[in-house]
Every structure is written in C-alpha cells, then in structure tokens.
Amino acid sequence: MSEEILINVTPRETRVALVENGVLQEIFIERARRRGLVGNIYRGTVCRVLPGMQAAFVDIGLERAAFLHASDIMTRLPGNGEADTGSVGDISSLLHEGQDITVQVIKDPLGTKGARLTTQVTIPSRFLVFIPRVTNVGISQKIEDEAERIRLRDLIQLFMTDDESGGYIARTAAEGASAEALRADMIFLRKLWTSINEREACTSPGSAVYEDLPLSIRVMRDLLDDQIEKIRIDSRESYQRVKQFAEQFMPGLQAQIEYYPGERPIFDLYGVEDEIHKALERKVQLKSGGYLIFDQTEAMTTVDVNTGGYVGHRNLEETIFKTNLEAAQAIARQLRLRNLGGIIIVDFIDMVDEEHKRQVLRALEKSLVKDHAKTHISEVSTLGLVEMTRKRTRESLEHVLCEVCPTCGGRASLKTPESVCYEIFREILREARQFDAQQLLVLASQEVVDLLLDEESDGLADLEAFIDKPIKFQVEALYTQEQYDVVPM
Numbered sequence: 001m002s003e004e005i006l007i008n009v010t011p012r013e014t015r016v017a018l019v020e021n022g023v024l025q026e027i028f029i030e031r032a033r034r035r036g037l038v039g040n041i042y043r044g045t046v047c048r049v050l051p052g053m054q055a056a057f058v059d060i061g062l063e064r065a066a067f068l069h070a071s072d073i074m075t076r077l078p079g080n081g082e083a084d085t086g087s088v089g090d091i092s093s094l095l096h097e098g099q100d101i102t103v104q105v106i107k108d109p110l111g112t113k114g115a116r117l118t119t120q121v122t123i124p125s126r127f128l129v130f131i132p133r134v135t136n137v138g139i140s141q142k143i144e145d146e147a148e149r150i151r152l153r154d155l156i157q158l159f160m161t162d163d164e165s166g167g168y169i170a171r172t173a174a175e176g177a178s179a180e181a182l183r184a185d186m187i188f189l190r191k192l193w194t195s196i197n198e199r200e201a202c203t204s205p206g207s208a209v210y211e212d213l214p215l216s217i218r219v220m221r222d223l224l225d226d227q228i229e230k231i232r233i234d235s236r237e238s239y240q241r242v243k244q245f246a247e248q249f250m251p252g253l254q255a256q257i258e259y260y261p262g263e264r265p266i267f268d269l270y271g272v273e274d275e276i277h278k279a280l281e282r283k284v285q286l287k288s289g290g291y292l293i294f295d296q297t298e299a300m301t302t303v304d305v306n307t308g309g310y311v312g313h314r315n316l317e318e319t320i321f322k323t324n325l326e327a328a329q330a331i332a333r334q335l336r337l338r339n340l341g342g343i344i345i346v347d348f349i350d351m352v353d354e355e356h357k358r359q360v361l362r363a364l365e366k367s368l369v370k371d372h373a374k375t376h377i378s379e380v381s382t383l384g385l386v387e388m389t390r391k392r393t394r395e396s397l398e399h400v401l402c403e404v405c406p407t408c409g410g411r412a413s414l415k416t417p418e419s420v421c422y423e424i425f426r427e428i429l430r431e432a433r434q435f436d437a438q439q440l441l442v443l444a445s446q447e448v449v450d451l452l453l454d455e456e457s458d459g460l461a462d463l464e465a466f467i468d469k470p471i472k473f474q475v476e477a478l479y480t481q482e483q484y485d486v487v488p489m
Contacts, residue, residue, distance in 0.1 A: 002020070002021055002022075002229050003018065003019065003020050003227045003228050003229060004018075004019045004228065004229060004230045004231070004232065004270075005017070005018055005019075005219060005223065005224070005228055005230070005231045005232070006019060006232050006266055006267065006270060006272065007216050007219070007231065007232065007233040007234070007235075007238065007242075008234055008265070008266055008267050009216065009233065009234060009235035009237075009238045010235075011032070012031060012032050012033075013029065013030070013031050013032070014029075014030045014031075014214065014215045014216055014238075015027065015028065015029050015030075015267070016028040016029075016215055016216065016219045017267065017270070017272045018223065019270060019272070020370075022270070023333075024270075024271070024272050024275040024276075024337060025333060025336055025337065025370075026336045026337060026339075026372075027272070027276060027279075027337060027339075027397060028215060028219065029397075029400050029401070030214070030215040035211075036108055036212075036215075036394055037062075037105040037108050037109070037115055038105050038106065038107065038108055038212070038393050038394060039104070039105065039124070039212035040104065040105050040208055040210065040211050040212055041102065041103070041104045041121060041196065041200075041208070041209040041210040042060035042061065042102070042103055042104075042105070042206075042207065042208050042209060043060075043100065043101075043102055043200065043203045043204065043205050043206070043207055043209055044058040044059055044060040044061075044066070044100070044101055044102075044103050044117070044205060044206065045058065045059045045098065045099070045100055045101075045205040045206065046058055046059075046068075046095050046096065046097055046098065046099045046100075046101065047059045047065055047097065048065070048097065049091055049092060049095055049096065049097055050091070051090070051091055051092050053069075053091075054069065054070040054071075054090075054091045055067060055068060055069045055070060055091060056068045056091060056095050057114070058101065058103060058117055059205070059206055060103065060105075060115070060117075060206060061206035061207055061208070062109070062114065062115065063109075064109060064113075064114035064115075065114055066103070066105070066114045066115040066116070066117045067113070067114050067115070067116050067117065068095075068103060068116075068117040068118070068119070069116075070089060070090070070091045070094060072106070072116075072117065072118035072119065072120065073089070073091075073094050073095070073118075073119050074119050074120045074133055100205050101119060102119070102121070102200055102209065103117040103118065103119055104117065104118055104119075104120070104121045104122070105117060106118050106393070107392070107393050107394075108393065108394045108395060110392070110395060110399075111298065111399070120133065121133070122169075123189055123192060123193060123196075124171070124221065124222075125185045125188055125189050125221070125249070126171075126173060126181075126185060126221055126249045126250060127170065127171055127173055127174035127177050127181060127182055127185045128156070128168050128169065128170060128171060128174065128182065128185045128186065128189060129168065129169040129171060130166055130167075130168055130186075130189040130190075130192075130193060131166060131167045131168070131169065132165065132166040132193055133165075133166070134166070134167040135165070135166065135167045136167040137153050137156050137157055137160075137167055137168055137169075137170075138167070138168070138169040138170070139152055139153060139169070139170045140169065140170055140171055140172045140174070142172040143170070143172060143174070143175045145175075148175055148176070152170045152174055152175075152177075152182075153170075155179050155182050155183075156168050156170065156182065156186070159182065159183050159186050160186075164190070166190075166193070168186070168189075170182075172225075173224075173225055184249075185249075188249075196209060196210050216233070216238050216241070216242055217241065217242065217245050220242055220245055220246065220250070221245075221249070222372070223372070224250065224253060224256075228253075228256060229256065230256055230258055231256050231257045231258065232258050232259075232260045232266060233257070233258070233259055233260060234259075234260045234261075234262075234265070234266045236259060239257070239259040242257055243257055275337070276397070276401075279334070279337050279338050279397055280397070280398055280401065280402065282294055282295065284330060284334060285308075286308070286323070286326050286327060286330055287326065288322065288323060288326055289307070289308050289309035290305065290306055290307050290308045290309075290323040290326065290327065291306050291308045292304065292305055292306075292327060292330060292331065292334070293306070294334065294338070294340075296338075296340065296396065296398060299342075299343065300342060300343035300344065300345055301340045301342065301343070301344045301345070302344075302345045302346075302347065303331055303334075303344065303345070303346045303347065304347045305323065305324060305327040305346070305347060305348050305349050306349070307319060307320070307323050307349060317351070317352060317353060317356070320349045320350070320351055320356075321351060321353070321356045321359075321360070323349060324348045324349055324351065324356075324360045325359070325360060325363050327348065328348075328360050328361075328363040328364040328367060329363060329367045331346060331364065331367075332364060332367030332368045332371070333367070335368070335371070335375075335390060336371055336372075336373075337397070338396055338397045338398065339392075339394065339395070339396045339397050340390060340396055341373065341390045341391060341392020341393075341396070342389065342390070342392050343387070343388075343389055344387075344388045344389065344390060345385055345386070345387055345388075346364075346385065346386040346387075346388065347384070347385055348360060348380075348384065348385075348386060350384045351384075357380050361377065361379070361380065361386065364377060364386070364388075365377055371390075373390050373391045373392075373393075374390070374391040375388060375389065375390045375391070376388060376389045407480045407481075407482075414480075414481050414482060415481065415482050417447045417448050417450075417451045417481060418451065418456075420444070420448050420481065420482060420484060421448060421451055421452055421456050423484070424442060424444065424448070424452070424484055424486065425459065425463055427484075427486045428440055428442070428463060428467065428471065428486055429463075429467065431486050431488055432467040432469060435488040437469065437488030437489055438469070438489060439469055439470045439471070439472060439489050440467075440469060440470075440471050440472070440486055440487070440488055440489065441471075441472050441473075441474060441486070441487040441488075441489055442471060442472070442473050442474070442484065442485070442486055442487075443474050443476045443479065443484060443485040443486075443487065444473070444474075444475070444476065444479060444483070444484040444485075445475070445476065445479045445480060445481050445483065445484075446475050446477070447481055448481065448484065449473050449474075449475050452473060453473065
C-alpha cells in the first residue's frame with residue numbers, strides 16, 4: 001500500500017493530507033489564529049471547585065476556563081513519593097480556589113466546552129513518550145510481537161539512570177528501532193523536561209509553559225512510518241525546517257522528503273480540495289449506487305446506510321449484505337476524513353443472517369485498524385444499530401471549516417412562506433388590537449410578499465375587512481424568509 005503525506009503551507013494556514021493509494025484518508029488543518037492546544041503545558045489558576053461534579057475549572061489564559069476532573073489529577077502516595085494514577089480522590093481535598101497548578105491540555109475546546117486538562121504531563125518524541133511523575137515503562141499495545149516488546153522494555157530500563165525520575169512509553173514507531181535511536185530520544189526528552197521545569201519557575205499563571213511543535217513537524221513525529229513513501233511540501237521554508245528535523249531524529253527517512261515547486265497547487269494535483277468539499281456534505285455516494293447520510297449533533301453522530309439505486313442480482317439479503325460491506329469501508333474512511341469523534345451510531349440496513357452481521361462488523365473493525373484515534377465498536381444491538389466511540393481530541397472538519405447558518409440557526413430547515421404568512425396574519429391582529437393605528441405596514445421577504453398578494457389574497461382581504469384598517473406591504477431584500485415586521489402607522 002502506497003502512502004503519501006502532502007503539506008500545504010500558507011502564512012495563515014497549514015494543511016496536511018494523508019493519501020493512501022491516491023485516496024485522501026485524513027486531513028489536518030492548523031490556523032495561525034486558532035492553533036491546536038493539545039499537548040501544550042500551562043501554568044493555571046483554579047478559579048472554581050465543583051464537589052458535585054468532582055471537577056474544577058482552571059484559568060489558563062483562554063477565552064473559556066478549562067475543565068479538570070478529579071480522575072485527571074495525579075496524587076502522591078505517602079512515603080515513596082510515587083504518583084498514584086489509579087485512585088480518584090475527593091476534588092475538595094486535592095484543589096482549592098486560587099491555587100496555582102501546572103496542567104496539560106488533552107482535548108481542545110469543542111463547541112461551547114472549554115479545553116480538557118490533566119496534571120499528568122506527557123511529552124512525546126519520535127519513539128518514546130516521557131511521563132515525568134511515574135517510573136513505569138510501558139509498550140504500545142499495537143506492538144504485538146512479544147520478543148520485540150521485551151527488547152524495547154529492556155533497552156529503556158538499561159538507559160534509565162538511577163537518579164532519574166520519570167517513566168517512558170514506547171510508541172508504535174519504536175518497533176524495530178535501534179538502541180542508539182532510543183537512547184538519543186531519551187536524552188532529548190530529559191533535556192526538554194529540564195528546560196520546561198526551568199520555564200515553569202518563571203512563568204506567571206495564565207500563561208503557556210510549553211507549546212507543542214507546529215503541525216508540519218508534529219505530523220512527521222506522529223505519522224511517519226515505513227508505509228510512507230513520500231512527503232511533499234510546497235513551501236521551501238517549511239521544507240528546510242522539516243528536513244532539519246528529519247536529519248536530527250529520523251536520519252533514515254530524509255530521502256522521502258521532497259519540495260514541490262509546481263505552479264499548480266499541490267492539493268489540486270491530488271484532488272484533495274474536491275475531497276474536502278465532499279466531506280462537508282451530508283450525503284456520501286457509494287460505488288454500488290447506495291449512499292450514506294451523516295448527521296453530526298451535539299450528543300452524537302449518526303450514520304444511515306441506504307441501498308439507493310443498488311438493486312442487486314440474486315436476492316434481497318444478498319443485496320443488503322453487499323451494500324453494508326461497502327458502507328462499512330466507506331464509513332471508516334469518512335470517520336477519519338471528517339475527524340468525527342464521541343458517540344457514533346451506525347444504522348446499517350437490517351440483516352437477518354447472523355454471519356452477515358459478524359462479517360460487516362469485522363469489515364468495519366478491519367477498516368479502522370489504521371485509524372490513529374482509538375475506537376471501540378459494540379455488537380449489533382436489538383434495534384439493528386452499531387454503537388461505537390472514537391476518541392476526540394480536536395474539532396471535526398465541519399466545525400473547523402464551517403459555522404452555524406445565520407438564516408436557519410443550525411436547524412437545517414426554514415419555515416415555509418405559507419407558515420410565515422399565517423404568522424403575519426396573527427401578528428397583524430395583535431397589532432391592530434394593541435395600537436390605534438391608521439394603517440399597518442408589513443415588511444417581509446420577496447417570497448412571503450408574493451404569496452400574500454397572490455394565493456393568500458382572499459384571506460388578506462377578509463383580514464382587512466375584519467380589522468377595518470388598510471394593510472400595505474414592502475419587500476425588504478435583506479430579510480430572510482422567516483423575518484418580518486408589522487409596523488403600525
């Protein structure tokens with residue numbers, strides 16, 4: 001399988017696309033005004049403690065106070081000073097209002113919610129994650145070879161000094177890494193943590209102590225593996241910066257990094273722009289003729305699978321099964337592309353055969369293997385729904401690129417001109433009874449005024465006769481279909 005990373009850099013925005021076999025799988029967007037906060041370390045002040053929620057709100061200098069749950073607060077065991085990550089203490093005994101604490105962002109602000117915090121600081125590098133306040137050595141679960149797991153654990157423990165405080169987790173990228181590379185990573189992480197400690201001492205509350213790497217470098221650290229054949233960058237400055245990073249941390253992978261000097265935009269060349277536009281639509285067309293409908297709400301994301309124009313050849317059950325199999329693969333790609341997280345409900349077409357259900361679930365699980373976000377899939381429920389969760393750390397693609405429609409307010413529907421006409425009739429009655437006016441002026445959109453003067457003219461005439469006042473109309477070009485005013489004159 002051929003994989004490429006495309007990096008498009010402009011002064012105000014950086015976009016990174018992960019392409020597999022010519023098909024866009026993931027898109028990452030970072031803007032200068034709204035940089036992602038995950039991984040950043042702040043010096044914060046506790047502004048509110050909520051015992052009823054076992055949580056606290058912490059001011060870290062953002063627009064909204066960040067959220068810190070008791071389960072994300074590390075405590076020290078008496079006697080040995082070792083951090084206890086298993087138990088959850090009472091929030092009132094752990095924090096108090098006005099207290100200064102060092103925290104790390106684990107989830108960006110999403111919608112109306114503030115950032116999610118933890119006091120368990122972790123610092124990632126290419127092969128390792130450094131956890132300063134524990135002494136454990138962990139290995140990524142995606143490394144399945146037991147011999148390799150033992151090798152990595154032994155190497156990490158070998159390079160850990162006796163006076164060193166802190167533990168390590170070997171990342172998936174560490175599989176097959178040399179001892180020298182692991183040791184270099186550990187030295188780098190220890191130096192970085194020392195500098196963070198020094199900065200922390202002189203940082204005022206509400207300020208950043210440490211900010212994670214920019215997106216172009218972060219992608220190199222987190223996504224680059226043996227599957228990636230090329231990294232193409234359309235900015236010479238960013239290309240040099242990425243090249244330097246690779247020379248220091250990934251010397252064997254420098255050959256894959258290329259500068260793209262072409263006149264045609266790199267995202268247009270690979271069809272990425274079109275895929276981004278399609279990812280913002282509700283409907284996703286399947287090759288067979290079926291289609292998917294994605295609806296993103298505050299509580300969850302729902303996915304509906306439909307056969308559409310696909311009629312099959314053998315029987316109904318076979319048609320449904322083939323549509324669901326294709327849908328499972330398409331859904332996995334769309335979840336990554338749209339960066340949908342939280343609770344996800346998939347309404348597959350109802351299947352009778354239990355084996356078909358198992359195969360569709362396996363297809364969905366297999367398609368999500370390469371997903372960098374953690375997912376959990378349940379069995380098919382009694383209602384024929386598949387419930388799953390996907391870890392959410394940043395805003396979805398729709399929330400990054402779009403905002404709520406000012407016309408409909410996010411409802412995705414408008415009142416019909418007919419409904420607005422009848423509302424105007426009721427408002428006219430209220431105004432006529434409340435004010436002693438000579439006449440009434442109605443301001444409304446073109447569609448509504450046309451309907452009032454045409455199809456609803458009989459009702460309008462009856463209303464004028466009832467209130468014994470003339471009614472005049474004026475078209476307001478800036479009014480939406482739902483907007484109107486009744487002015488007594």
